Amino acid sequence: MPEIKITPLGAGQDVGRSCILLSVGGKNIMLDCGMHMGFNDERRFPDFTYIAPEGPLTSYIDCVIISHFHLDHCGALPYFTEMVGYTGPVYMTHPTKAIAPILLEDMRKVAVERKGESNFFTSQNIKDCMKKVVAVTLHQSVMVDGQLEIKAYYAGHVLGAAMFWIRVGSQSVVYTGDYNMTPDRHLGAAWIDKCRPDLLISESTYATTIRDSKRCRERDFLKKIHECVDRGGKVLIPVFALGRAQELCILLETYWERMNLKVPVYFAVGLTEKANNYYKMFITWTNQKIRKTFVQRNMFDFKHIKPFDKSYIDNPGAMVVFATPGMLHAGLSLQIFKKWAPNENNMVIMPGFCVVGTVGHKVLNGAKKIEFENRQVVEVKMSVQYMSFSAHADAKGIMQLIQYCEPKNVMLVHGEAAKMEFLKEKIKKEFDLECYMPANGETCVVNTSMTIPLDVSLKLLKAEAQKNNSLPPDPKRPRVMHGVLVMKDNSMCLMDVDDACKEAGINRHLVRFTSTLRMEDPGPASKTAEKLLQLIKTRLKDCHVQLTDGSISVESVLVKVEGSEDEQKNVYVSWDNQDEELGSYILGLLKTMGH
Amino acid sequence: MQSYCLRSPPGISLQEIEYKQLQMFDFENVIQQIELIDPRTVCVVGKHKSGRCEILELSLPEKLTVAPCNEGLVKNSDLKMRSGGFTIAPVFQVNYENYSPQACSPSSSLADTEGTAENRDRDTDHAQPTAEGDLITRFGSLTCEFVTPHLALNGQELVLLTAATQRDLVVIDLTVNTTLYKLSVNSINGSQCGLEPSFVSENLAALCDKNSGSVFLNDVRAGKMCQNFSPAQQHLGTEGRVTGELWTVRTSYNSKGSLSWASSGNINSKLGLASTMGKLIIYDLRNTDIAVCEADIGRVTGIQPCTDNPNSHLPVINFSPDVETQVSLSGFDEHVYIYDVSCTEKFKTIFVHDGHLKQSGQVKCCVTSHIWYKENTVISASDNSGLHCWQFIPDALP
Numbered sequence: 001m002p003e004i005k006i007t008p009l010g011a012g013q014d015v016g017r018s019c020i021l022l023s024v025g026g027k028n029i030m031l032d033c034g035m036h037m038g039f040n041d042e043r044r045f046p047d048f049t050y051i052a053p054e055g056p057l058t059s060y061i062d063c064v065i066i067s068h069f070h071l072d073h074c075g076a077l078p079y080f081t082e083m084v085g086y087t088g089p090v091y092m093t094h095p096t097k098a099i100a101p102i103l104l105e106d107m108r109k110v111a112v113e114r115k116g117e118s119n120f121f122t123s124q125n126i127k128d129c130m131k132k133v134v135a136v137t138l139h140q141s142v143m144v145d146g147q148l149e150i151k152a153y154y155a156g157h158v159l160g161a162a163m164f165w166i167r168v169g170s171q172s173v174v175y176t177g178d179y180n181m182t183p184d185r186h187l188g189a190a191w192i193d194k195c196r197p198d199l200l201i202s203e204s205t206y207a208t209t210i211r212d213s214k215r216c217r218e219r220d221f222l223k224k225i226h227e228c229v230d231r232g233g234k235v236l237i238p239v240f241a242l243g244r245a246q247e248l249c250i251l252l253e254t255y256w257e258r259m260n261l262k263v264p265v266y267f268a269v270g271l272t273e274k275a276n277n278y279y280k281m282f283i284t285w286t287n288q289k290i291r292k293t294f295v296q297r298n299m300f301d302f303k304h305i306k307p308f309d310k311s312y313i314d315n316p317g318a319m320v321v322f323a324t325p326g327m328l329h330a331g332l333s334l335q336i337f338k339k340w341a342p343n344e345n346n347m348v349i350m351p352g353f354c355v356v357g358t359v360g361h362k363v364l365n366g367a368k369k370i371e372f373e374n375r376q377v378v379e380v381k382m383s384v385q386y387m388s389f390s391a392h393a394d395a396k397g398i399m400q401l402i403q404y405c406e407p408k409n410v411m412l413v414h415g416e417a418a419k420m421e422f423l424k425e426k427i428k429k430e431f432d433l434e435c436y437m438p439a440n441g442e443t444c445v446v447n448t449s450m451t452i453p454l455d456v457s458l459k460l461l462k463a464e465a466q467k468n469n470s471l472p473p474d475p476k477r478p479r480v481m482h483g484v485l486v487m488k489d490n491s492m493c494l495m496d497v498d499d500a501c502k503e504a505g506i507n508r509h510l511v512r513f514t515s516t517l518r519m520e521d522p523g524p525a526s527k528t529a530e531k532l533l534q535l536i537k538t539r540l541k542d543c544h545v546q547l548t549d550g551s552i553s554v555e556s557v558l559v560k561v562e563g564s565e566d567e568q569k570n571v572y573v574s575w576d577n578q579d580e581e582l583g584s585y586i587l588g589l590l591k592t593m594g595h
Numbered sequence: 596m597q598s599y600c601l602r603s604p605p606g607i608s609l610q611e612i613e614y615k616q617l618q619m620f621d622f623e624n625v626i627q628q629i630e631l632i633d634p635r636t637v638c639v640v641g642k643h644k645s646g647r648c649e650i651l652e653l654s655l656p657e658k659l660t661v662a663p664c665n666e667g668l669v670k671n672s673d674l675k676m677r678s679g680g681f682t683i684a685p686v687f688q689v690n691y692e693n694y695s696p697q698a699c700s701p702s703s704s705l706a707d708t709e710g711t712a713e714n715r716d717r718d719t720d721h722a723q724p725t726a727e728g729d730l731i732t733r734f735g736s737l738t739c740e741f742v743t744p745h746l747a748l749n750g751q752e753l754v755l756l757t758a759a760t761q762r763d764l765v766v767i768d769l770t771v772n773t774t775l776y777k778l779s780v781n782s783i784n785g786s787q788c789g790l791e792p793s794f795v796s797e798n799l800a801a802l803c804d805k806n807s808g809s810v811f812l813n814d815v816r817a818g819k820m821c822q823n824f825s826p827a828q829q830h831l832g833t834e835g836r837v838t839g840e841l842w843t844v845r846t847s848y849n850s851k852g853s854l855s856w857a858s859s860g861n862i863n864s865k866l867g868l869a870s871t872m873g874k875l876i877i878y879d880l881r882n883t884d885i886a887v888c889e890a891d892i893g894r895v896t897g898i899q900p901c902t903d904n905p906n907s908h909l910p911v912i913n914f915s916p917d918v919e920t921q922v923s924l925s926g927f928d929e930h931v932y933i934y935d936v937s938c939t940e941k942f943k944t945i946f947v948h949d950g951h952l953k954q955s956g957q958v959k960c961c962v963t964s965h966i967w968y969k970e971n972t973v974i975s976a977s978d979n980s981g982l983h984c985w986q987f988i989p990d991a992l993p
Contacts, residue, residue, distance in 0.1 A: 208676040426679070
């Protein structure tokens with residue numbers, strides 16, 4: 001049975017540093033190459049020594065596919081290509097190719113300059129890495145080499161995120177990366193056709209969660225902000241430059257417009273300016289509504305949201321500020337946080353996941369005092385809110401995707417083990433599909449059935465159809481065809497024997513066997529023949545047994561009785577080599593009759 | 596100047612005023628029944644598109660369960676699936692009593708007339724969500740000969756089953772798993788419909804004749820009828836009487852599942868009758884000669900009974916756990932209605948929840964079931980796969 005082998009080096013029963021090795025049809029593919037944001041040592045990168053103990057891995061991997069620009073999916077790419085060594089192709093969508101280097105550079109700066117790390121990849125590394133990237137368009141089929149084909153599908157989630165369909169020969173795999181099945185204000189929902197892959201590798205961040213509707217979460221979010229600015233407080237919303245920031249900006253912009261609010265809203269300059277530009281550039285990757293209104297006005301040209309300046313931190317009065325980075329671990333958002341935290345009128349809204357160890361994480365866990373490296377202690381009196389707007393598929397969404405693409409097997413990654421266990425059982429019970437959830441370093445083998453497409457001669461099809469129609473209708477009856485497989489050039493065709501002989505240019509030879517039995521049976525030959533007929537009829541109920549001109553015939557087997565009245569009878573049994581089994585059975589049967 | 600904002604859904608500003616809290620969930624299946632297991636968990640039964648019934652145990656979101664003073668750090672507003680499974684036979688009713696939910700489901704073949712009440716036991720380990728099918732297992736099953744029965748529970752001991760088409764009832768003691776007795780209630784007019792049971796107190800059950808709305812009180816321990824009264828005889832709800840009108844009953848004893856009950860040691864139960872033609876009659880069981888409140892809500896149920904569940908077209912009526920004069924009603928259309936039923940003169944609508952219609956984008960839908968969670972908070976489900984948890988502000992309506 002042909003197999004597909006999968007080994008996660010990251011995101012196997014956990015979230016972070018996604019990196020999945022796929023081996024199909026003799027090709028090795030690396031899906032995503034992410035970095036774990038929670039570790040500061042070598043654990044943040046996937047363990048590439050699994051592939052080979054050392055040295056360049058170009059010969060081991062046929063291609064690398066990156067699903068989207070989140071660092072837990074592409075953060076280790078420069079390390080992999082430049083420091084471990086890989087010169088093969090890297091595939092990603094156009095927006096991902098444009099945005100990933102920016103995020104990588106930003107991350108590198110924070111790691112090296114602010115944290116003082118050595119042995120990190122350099123700016124030049126990032127540039128060299130991106131030179132190896134081949135950008136792909138949605139729904140465009142790309143041949144990596146003669147046998148390996150890939151295609152990108154829209155995944156929602158963030159700008160440029162894609163799900164990839166990979167095919168080698170007759171085996172195919174779909175890797176989803178991160179996706180969501182409900183459309184956003186600025187992105188559409190994931191979509192895939194009924195490609196029926198042998199394996200679907202899906203993220204399962206929210207495997208057992210049924211999420212509150214977006215409208216209710218937005219309502220809550222806006223209500224909290226409104227209440228805070230009404231009492232003169234300041235609201236800080238730490239965001240990552242790209243992703244939820246644009247979504248929340250659009251939300252706040254429309255609300256401010258509708259409620260006619262005058263409180264200033266700011267957006268931190270820098271990375272974010274570039275981000276807006278990217279959204280404008282890749283407008284085709286956003287959703288329908290935005291594209292429609294784009295003609296009149298670009299959604300990302302905000303009327304109520306202005307660029308922020310550090311001097312505004314001390315401005316009196318209410319305001320709302322979107323600042324990077326999202327986990328309050330460095331930069332402007334942390335600076336603002338330190339200034340605003342001691343005032344209980346103020347509010348900070350964490351719109352997403354925070355890695356352990358960051359200030360964002362501490363604050364979400366209720367810390368009232370935060371101590372920094374320079375012995376500075378900040379009291380947290382401001383209100384802390386958590387509003388999750390991350391765009392991942394929930395339990396219902398995952399089931400929907402499985403329904404759309406109809407895979408033969410499912411594998412769950414990027415989630416928590418216990419939740420994946422629940423979803424695994426549900427998938428098995430609901431769809432009757434095998435479901436896998438390997439841990440990091442664990443190899444999973446999926447057996448796929450091999451289907452070889454064949455041509456069938458019209459004559460054979462007609463003959464079978466005729467035979468089937470003559471029998472009483474039975475939808476459960478297996479339809480069987482008997483023929484000769486002729487392989488000519490690159491095609492394979494099933495045809496009947498005579499045509500095959502013609503095709504091959506050979507004469508058909510038939511072999512016929514005859515065996516004679518001697519029997520003691522007084523009476524005329526015809527009587528003996530009758531007895532034999534009855535015997536054969538009772539034993540071979542399914543076969544068509546006939547008596548014609550004193551000869552019994554069953555398929556191609558002929559039984560003839562000769563001999564005069566009192567003498568021994570000679571029973572001649574003859575058959576074609578095609579009916580060998582039937583012939584020898586009847587022979588054996590008649591032998592026993594003799595006594 | 597043409598407005599360029601994305602159109603916000605209609606009515607969102609109203610929602611900001613009326614609700615203290617609102618959560619809307621979108622399920623795979625149509626949820627037909629909801630039962631509260633404990634202050635943090637609900638059990639829902641849904642009809643899967645394959646035709647099977649799926650039971651899910653869900654953790655309620657912290658936004659609902661955690662007190663408002665801790666609101667700041669409340670993490671999530673999502674439902675978490677804790678365990679679940681597909682049932683073998685269609686589930687008609689789920690009642691929850693102190694850690695042993697009873698799911699009532701008949702055999703699915705038509706020839707079989709067995710009804711089985713299944714005891715599903717639940718592990719009390721809250722720590723880990725586990726694989727589907729592990730926790731919810733058939734703990735035991737009882738058989739009775741009713742098909743599509745109604746079920747009512749008191750405490751942990753007795754289950755009262757009634758048939759859909761005859762006026763028979765059976766009482767089964769769960770602790771020893773045996774049938775205590777079977778009774779038949781004689782009917783004057785030979786009605787074809789059965790009785791619906793609802794416990795009034797630990798030992799007394801009310802049985803409502805679905806056709807006429809007559810109520811029989813049965814002393815469950817002694818196994819005999821002690822009282823009966825009929826709205827028809829009292830000339831209540833007889834105006835515009837339609838053939839095929841069906842009645843359903845609920846007592847305030849049933850609200851004990853919700854949070855607030857434990858504190859009040861309320862013995863005086865109220866009983867509410869609701870009909871498919873929109874009639875609502877409330878009795879105080881201390882005096883069943885006159886009704887406390889009689890009203891017509893002006894709506895009728897439009898649903899046709901579905902073949903595999905003849906009970907599905909009955910409206911759902913529930914008493915508020917805190918305010919005995921508040922009653923909720925659903926099953927007529929896409930709304931859940933909250934009424935003040937202190938007396939006929941003061942009858943009025945306190946609140947109407949219309950979220951289910953909004954969620955479906957104005958496509959007509961029907962609320963299948965609802966329960967009270969705590970004061971002013973209701974959980975309701977509709978036939979477009981939605982489930983809402985909402986906390987309303989009374990008197991918010993103009």
